[in-house]
Amino acid sequence: MDGGKKVWVPHPSQGFKLGRIIDIGADTITVEPFDAPGSAISAAYDRVYPAEEYDNKDVEDNCALMYLNEATLLNNIRIRYTKNHIYTYVANILIAVNPYFEIPDAYSSATIKKYQGKSLGTMPPHVFAIADKAYRDMRSLKMSQSIIVSGESGAGKTESTKYILKYLTESWGTHAGPIEERIVESNPLLEAFGNAKTVRNNNSSRFGKFVEIHFNDKNAVAGGFISHYLLEKSRICVQGPEERNYHIFYRLCAGAPEDTRKKLGLTSPDNFHYIGRGCTQYFCQNDTEKKLAQDRKSKQLKGNISKSKVSYFKQGFPY
């Protein structure tokens, strides 16, 4: 690397800083950051990365960057994020940044239609494009396809999986009738019993999930299967001060019908030993009568809560 060249240099709080090389030593390179003229940061050779020519230009696929390295990849994703473009490709891998707010029209039926049958890269990066590629590959190769959704807690894995299911069932489930409805409806139920508030995510999945979507010989959705594993059982008895037990308990307290309230002696979550010692705050979107009704609509809880379920829930509500 030459003196005066524009580079990215590691920074403890900002990840990388853009600057110009002012000295090349035996083991380190010294860089003057553009946002702090007169100051200098030294770093090992292999931690200083060449920068793109244009600082604010973004690309939809990181592979299209002139210099692909840790710093330029992060910068490209950052620039796109500031423009509300949360998805970026690295070839056929999709990187998603959790926006923590609803991007208008991002997952609507109209958007689903735009992605149907389009090759990867034809349309802006999107989780629907990945779902569509998997579907098209299944059709043409006549082989099962897998989509691996990975990331740290709160990264958006659960939401992304739901969007993939929505895409597949809405696009290719037209002949499947109630099956597509059931696949999508199973989510609220699984989340009620397997998701909880943690310090990192108000709707954290406390179990692993392997979701299968089955297609028939006409390539339409014919069914699905969800295997779950490693549920965090200790949460049933103990929760951290800012964490909660599983959603279902709070939802019952918030929105159970009168007869169920009487049978279970439901009052406020603060009054119960196993759910009252952590955070007992309700979340307006999650803990409502509507949400509980959604859980119950998910077939297994349909109708009045049965006797066996009452006794099951009673275990969760000992004083």
Ligand SMILES: Nc1ncnc2c1ncn2[C@@H]1O[C@H](COP(=O)(O)OP(=O)(O)OP(=O)(O)O)[C@@H](O)[C@H]1O
């Ligand atoms: N694409 C998105 N658009 C808007 N909000 C999102 C999106 N993805 C995630 N979120 C928000 O971030 C929250 C956390 O996401 P999610 O539950 O999917 O994370 P996760 O990776 O599954 O976490 P965990 O591993 O803890 O289960 C969601 O409840 C939602 O509010």
